[in-house]
Amino acid sequence: xxxxxxxxxxxxxxxxxxxxxxxxxxxxxxxxxxxxxxxxxxxxxxxxxxxxxxxxxxxxxxxxxxxxxxxxxxxxxxxxxxxxxxxxxxxxxxxxxxxxxxxxxxxxxxxxxxxxxxxxxxxxxxxxxxxxxxxxxxxxxxxxxxxxxxxxxxxxxxxxxxxxxxxxxxxxxxxxxxxxxxxxxxxxxxxxxxxxxxxxxxxxxxxxxxxxxxxxxxxxxxxxxxxxxxxxxxxxxxxxxxxxxxxxxxxxxxx
Amino acid sequence: xxxxxxxxxxxxxxxxxxxxxxxxxxxxxxxxxxxxxxxxxxxxxxxxxxxxxxxxxxxxxxxxxxxxxxxxxxxxxxxxxxxxxxxxxxxxxxxxxxxxxxxxxxxxxxxxxxxxxxxxxxxxxxxxxxxxxxxxxxxxxxxxxxxxxxxxxxxxxxxxxxxxxxxxxxxxxxxxxxxxxxxxxxxxxxxxxxxxxxxxxxxxxxxxxxxxxxxxxxxxxxxxxxxxxxxxxxxxxxxxxxxxxxxxxxxxxxx
Numbered sequence: 001x002x003x004x005x006x007x008x009x010x011x012x013x014x015x016x017x018x019x020x021x022x023x024x025x026x027x028x029x030x031x032x033x034x035x036x037x038x039x040x041x042x043x044x045x046x047x048x049x050x051x052x053x054x055x056x057x058x059x060x061x062x063x064x065x066x067x068x069x070x071x072x073x074x075x076x077x078x079x080x081x082x083x084x085x086x087x088x089x090x091x092x093x094x095x096x097x098x099x100x101x102x103x104x105x106x107x108x109x110x111x112x113x114x115x116x117x118x119x120x121x122x123x124x125x126x127x128x129x130x131x132x133x134x135x136x137x138x139x140x141x142x143x144x145x146x147x148x149x150x151x152x153x154x155x156x157x158x159x160x161x162x163x164x165x166x167x168x169x170x171x172x173x174x175x176x177x178x179x180x181x182x183x184x185x186x187x188x189x190x191x192x193x194x195x196x197x198x199x200x201x202x203x204x205x206x207x208x209x210x211x212x213x214x215x216x217x218x219x220x221x222x223x224x225x226x227x228x229x230x231x232x233x234x235x236x237x238x239x240x241x242x243x244x245x246x247x248x249x250x251x252x253x254x255x
Numbered sequence: 256x257x258x259x260x261x262x263x264x265x266x267x268x269x270x271x272x273x274x275x276x277x278x279x280x281x282x283x284x285x286x287x288x289x290x291x292x293x294x295x296x297x298x299x300x301x302x303x304x305x306x307x308x309x310x311x312x313x314x315x316x317x318x319x320x321x322x323x324x325x326x327x328x329x330x331x332x333x334x335x336x337x338x339x340x341x342x343x344x345x346x347x348x349x350x351x352x353x354x355x356x357x358x359x360x361x362x363x364x365x366x367x368x369x370x371x372x373x374x375x376x377x378x379x380x381x382x383x384x385x386x387x388x389x390x391x392x393x394x395x396x397x398x399x400x401x402x403x404x405x406x407x408x409x410x411x412x413x414x415x416x417x418x419x420x421x422x423x424x425x426x427x428x429x430x431x432x433x434x435x436x437x438x439x440x441x442x443x444x445x446x447x448x449x450x451x452x453x454x455x456x457x458x459x460x461x462x463x464x465x466x467x468x469x470x471x472x473x474x475x476x477x478x479x480x481x482x483x484x485x486x487x488x489x490x491x492x493x494x495x496x497x498x499x500x501x502x503x504x505x506x507x508x509x510x
Contacts, residue, residue: 148340155307155327156358156406166354170345247345251388 035216044221052206053225060195060202061229063119064187067126071183075131076176079138080164083172089139096135104129104190108198121199126190130183134176141175142168174241174248181237188230260285260442261306261410265315268301274467275301278315281461281470283410283444288436290457291446294504298468299446303414306444307333319410329359332408336415338395342387348398349374349383355405369405376435377401393424400432410442418447426484429456433482450504454496455482462503471503 017037023029024036047053082089104125111124149171153163195204203226210218242249259282268276275298283289293299304310306317308327317324319331332355335341342351352370361369374380377397387395396416403411416432417425433456436443447453453460454476462472474496478487487493 146340148335148337149343151309152335152341152343155309155333156355157327157329158358167343170343173345245345247386247388250386251344 032214032216035220039217040220040224043217044225047218047221053222056203056206057225057229060188060191060204063122063202064126064184064191066119067123067191068130068184068187070123070127071130071134072180075134076138079135080142080168080172083139083142084164084168100132105193105197108194112198117199117201122191122194122202125194126187129190130187133183133186134179137179138172138176141172144175145171174245177241177245181234181241184233184237185230192226259283260320262318263302263315264318266302266305266312266317267314268298268305268310268312276312277467277469279468279470280315281473283442286440286442288433288443288445288456288458290453290460291444291463292448292450292453292460292500292504293463293468294465295448297463297465299463300414302468303333303412303444303446307331307412329406330409331412332403332406333412334399334403334414334416336418338392338399341399342395344386344388347384347386348379348390351387351398352401352405355402359406373401373405393420393428396420396428410444411436413443413445415447417452430484437480450497450500451488454493455487460496460500462500464503472500474500
């Protein structure tokens, strides 16, 4: 990205933040509700300096990562099997489509009974929410594999399992990678939601605590921080995709 | 004729109610370059897939050294026409060739040297680390041929391997494959719809007719080797064979 494009991209958010600051100072917006940038930024820096934000971030990210990994560990193998064995996909379609619309937050009361207030609570609900994009994208990616590739595997004498490992999985990987990236975004959103709604840990709980103690600037500091962390993770995952799937991008003329 | 290394014995294939091949039977001698020519729809590709063990005929069988070919074996290597789909895009040129070595369980230590030797033979020494999609069509087909040779097959099965290449590349590859197979005493079954290609390359040409596929004529090609793109194609016997076989193709295409 060129510097020029970066600067252009910053014009709108900077203008918005300036308008926010001016509106609060002019009394158009309530400072109790909206705080203002000149108080939010110091609150953010203070939280980072004294380690509280870092500690809360670690709690949320560890839970999100855990839940996401569970979803990947179930969703990728299951998606491979469903994508390769068409009758099995038809058999499970109704079950999957019935479970998928269940709001992940509806699981909170049940999972709370099982694990109590814990990392596992965040992680389990996040895993449920992440499972569907991973599963659906993997199934679709496997179904889209060039049949000739699998036939080459047969002709070379590879057995069924070896064909999955050497042919189906790598061929589906560009699709799976997109599913994993989308899922990680969902994992963070869900983890924070669970923390706001029920679980006394992590960034979500820190936000709700700040709100209840009438410290709007701290609440916004967390909000901005969550956005920043989510964005950075997304950028890192795109980088990783481009690196590990060089063959895919090289063929498409975008390195 | 010497003891056949391979034979089709009254092979009949139907797709549903449609007969594709009807009691096709002929032998392949060791070290022979046998070309199979016929109009589209004569089932020549299907016959080659039977030979490779990729499909089973409803009646009759393909025999390799007297044993029925029931499934793919490393002793029979197949080169597909659609090279871009038959290569693994995530593996480099060297990686694609090595795939066949892995499949036949070649010791890890010797693989790199073997890959290098094969890429040298087929004129790809400088492209080992490129991905297939970064190569031209002719180069990609060379990779597929190198991979087939890496199987150390007793019989090389080729399904219109040069059918989608431009004329110059096709002629260059024809000469290389002819020279290579004679030097290595490789038995080849070569499918093509191009009659002149069949006569140019073959020790014998088997002509099939279509709907359903049947053998109409088998011609010994008594043209001197090494063959030459100019003189061989101007040889009186070349023209004689062409006249003789042309009728079988033209007759069916006209209907």
